[in-house]
Amino acid sequence: MTNQRKRLVVIGHGMVGHRFVQAAIERGLTETHDVVVVGEETRPAYDRVALTSFFEVGADALSLLPEGVYDDPRVRLVTGVEVTALDPAAQTVTLADGEVLAYDTAVLATGAAPFVPPVPGHDLPGCFVYRTIDDLEAIRDAAATAKVGAVIGGGLLGLEAANALAQLGLETHVVEMAPRLMAVQIDDAGGSMLRRHIEKLGLTIHAGAMTKGVVEVDGRAGGLQLADRDEPVAADVVVFSAGIRPRDALACIAGLEVAERGGVLVDEQCRTSDPHVFAIGECAAPAGKMYGLVAPGYAMAEVVADALLEGPGTFTGADMSTKLKLMGVDVASFGDAFATTPDSLELVYSDAVAGVYKKLVISDCGTKLLGGILVGDASAYGILRPMAASGLALPDNPEELILPASSGTSVQVGLPDEAVVCSCNNVTKAEITDRVAREDDPCADSACVTACSKAGATCGSCKPLVKKIVEDHFASVGRTIDRSLCEHFSMTRAELFDLVAVHGYTRFDEIVSAHGRGRGCEICKPAIASILASLLNHHVLDDDAVNLQDTNDRYLANIQKNGSYSVVPRIPGGEITPEKLIVIGEVARDHGLYTKITGGQRIDLFGARMEDLPVIWKRLVDAGFESGHAYGKSLRTVKSCVGSTWCRFGVQDSTTMAIDLELRYRGLRSPHKLKGGVSGCARECAEARGKDFGIIATEKGWNLYVGGNGGAVPAHAQLLASDLDDETLVRYIDRFLMYYVRTADRLQRTSTWIDSLEGGLERVREIVVDDALGLGSELEAAMAKHVGGYFDEWKATLDNPEKLARFTSFVNAPDVPDAHITFDTSRDQIVPAESTGPVLLGASIGVGAPAGATP
Amino acid sequence: MSTVNTRDTTGASDAMGEMVQVCRVDQVPLEGGVAALVGGRAIALFRTWEGNIYATSNYDPWSRASVMSRGIVGTRGDVPFVASPMHKQAFDLRTGRCLDDESVRLTMYDVRVLDGRVWVGGEKSVPEGEST
């Protein structure tokens, strides 16, 4: 046996190339292969499907590899370098910078490029395509000084580009050669319904119009000349979106076979005409057909990983069904949408006023659903697509399936067990039922089914159906479970979190009107405030959020029994300079506050009147303090010991690590409070195992424990991973905390959350350490967004007169303190006095801190 | 502070016709509360989503602290309510009745909106059950 390692070269680092590398790592190919990935774009792979959201969320949020490197040292990623040649005979590829790489196996994942029709003026400044982040940056820059934009192409991508131009504030035109929009997916009637929706939004559609050329004005694009009209359409930004072409040039020159209509011809294992070269994603043409969607590309990536491990996987075609929301309009197309099956029948429901068009294509005998088109309301997609895919017998009144919900919801659709419910992840109904029905460790709800089976974990369109199947199962065995958050939301916090994230809601009003009822309560409002804060990193006292907050968050301080508040500045890791200690002492003395060292290694100042909080905090902020979030469901403290700096037993610098972690996660809003601890050796002086995340130093690095807490039901944290270096430690904690933030119930500490997951700690390990769901980079990106967006909310409040104005005793008498707050003295400090009932404020209001408050 | 004499046409306030102008409506946060000082008393003003303004005592009979205006405002069924910020007991904003314990009430005050200003009058009715 030879222990010579082999080399795998991946050409192109887009969505599919990245997925392939992930599969190679996960499935152990890197045990035998060194992997080199070469991408021509300057950025590592990013989510092209969500490209349009770049303008809102920025490039970092789209990244599929936010750290910029793979977790596995045997993978080398080269970005910003084009592969210029592939030589199958010599088994080498040549890079633009001159480097020549020998390979044992090469994988082409070069994707596709927008097709730009060679009309005159197509290359003028002001003309763009819509494919990469660089393209979008260029369009954004041009739009800053432009007025009118035109998109050539009214297909799916063209409309997405048009939406982007409109969002950038341009008057927007769409020019489509075919007589209707989205000609590939929907029919004439659906196309005109979609057109009406889009025109209502202020866009101008030129259908059946042929672009003859781009008009030049002052050396730049100034308009479009259309075939059937004399006057050109003015436009200073022109985006070509007239289809895509597979990037098969490298393969062509290398002498590999290409398909008639372009694309590298591959067999069912995605192998090209050279046995050492594979092609996957949009550059590939399995059986001569190219697939312009990401899911088939992912499937091809898995097939190649499988082939290299001598597995049986094959790619034999993919479901091209689509569902999307374009400018707020639902559009879906599935199965045989154009009724090409001989003798098939069409069943159409159309409501021009409501803007809804639905068509079902049914077999000649009227018993089977073959396909369909939905415009304006695609809520039935979740049930119709698997129905069509599984050839299920139609109910007696098939029209019920597309009639408006009021009359149509009553149909009970019994999907057969083998129906594929989640097409992204190929999960059948039987697998879903099995997850909840199995004896051994069954799933308790649909969220768990999604976590365990991946059904619903990708595009999310099947989630309602997954939930329905789970609920139907429970109903059939006579079990009812109410997981409602409260009377206003019949869903769990985790489901609500997903909804808010998917829809990009920013306000309670939008959420309650779309997914709830009534006007909320003391349960759902703070829960939603916390979800919004986790997602938006906004100021919790912003106008839309302030009235959702519990009183502690609302005044950025903890309320005490007599209506006064406490003040807790952050003291990261419990380390503090004498100067700062003095400031705290002075502030407490001057304002007559009670001081106490807390159980969290910091100092709490009690007895502040709400209206005095700003002046107290002003002094603290000026001295370099910031909020300690003692009031928030968020990170409290990361407790430390002195560690190797001072302690004769210490093996790592636990104080620095605790401070770094406290600063990293400060301000993170979470389902419940979070605490951390770092001990410098196994003697554990920082009580790390009593914390939500506890770290104990070892000779080789750090052991990470999770799920500990004190409180009424104490729990010891359990070991998640051992001997980690600093970077890996932080990465794992990032993933752990974000996964918790996203999926825990309201007021569920990490220990009970871990217990509630199917698989418990093992599940956490799969997600955090093994990255089994591939969620790792997404969770890290979300944490990176939090860390990057952190600001001190007390300082921001002091800087904002509107927010400050809320810190007044009485709206009509801001100078009068509330006489209900009174103090006694004990051991030379103030303590709240017992209340004797409502107080009538007389003319003389003597309610200052009593004598004895100052030493 | 100006005052105005109003005849109570709803019959809700029989004790007193005299009201005090307290603040602008927009100074009472939508679905939130604010404290005001009226006739030496700490009053909590609330504005619901429908735009109704309610005035209660700011004194929370449960925690015995003057904090009600800092509670969360919402609905329970059709009832507009405020939850005490201290221990979350809920009170019907229309009657002051505690939804968690019939025997406890918040004192209610007459309130009226004129020309975008909030006017507050006297106690609406003497609460039974708890008097201090």
Ligand code: SRM
């Ligand atoms: C001030 C302090 C006690 C002290 O005098 O030392 C304190 C005070 C409060 N704790 Fe605590 N806890 C304090 C350390 C702790 C600790 C010890 C620790 O952190 O090492 C624990 C056990 C460890 C843990 O959390 O796992 C602790 C477990 C709790 C619990 C129970 C949590 C649980 O999971 O069961 C609550 C109740 C809750 O949060 O729902 C609580 C709630 C509270 C609240 C917020 C009660 C409230 O809602 O008003 C108290 C108000 C704090 C204030 O006004 O500033 N406090 N509390 C400590 C502040 C620490 C800090 O600097 O932030």
Ligand SMILES: Cc1cc2nc3c(=O)[nH]c(=O)nc-3n(C[C@H](O)[C@H](O)[C@H](O)COP(=O)(O)OP(=O)(O)OC[C@H]3O[C@@H](n4cnc5c(N)ncnc54)[C@H](O)[C@@H]3O)c2cc1C
């Ligand atoms: C705006 C937009 C919206 C979309 N919406 C959807 C959708 O809703 N659903 C859906 O399924 N699909 C959608 N798609 C399509 C989806 O993005 C693609 O199917 C997917 O990105 C294909 O992945 P890929 O890896 O094959 O190609 P790509 O992601 O394009 O990656 C190929 C990479 O290879 C690089 N490359 C090319 N040649 C070389 C070379 N010689 N040397 C080095 N590197 C090279 C390219 O620069 C590129 O980075 C959308 C696409 C766009 C542009």
Ligand code: SF4
């Ligand atoms: S945990 Fe270890 S290093 Fe830290 S103070 Fe205790 S004995 Fe020293």
Ligand code: FES
């Ligand atoms: S169909 Fe996309 S996640 Fe299930």
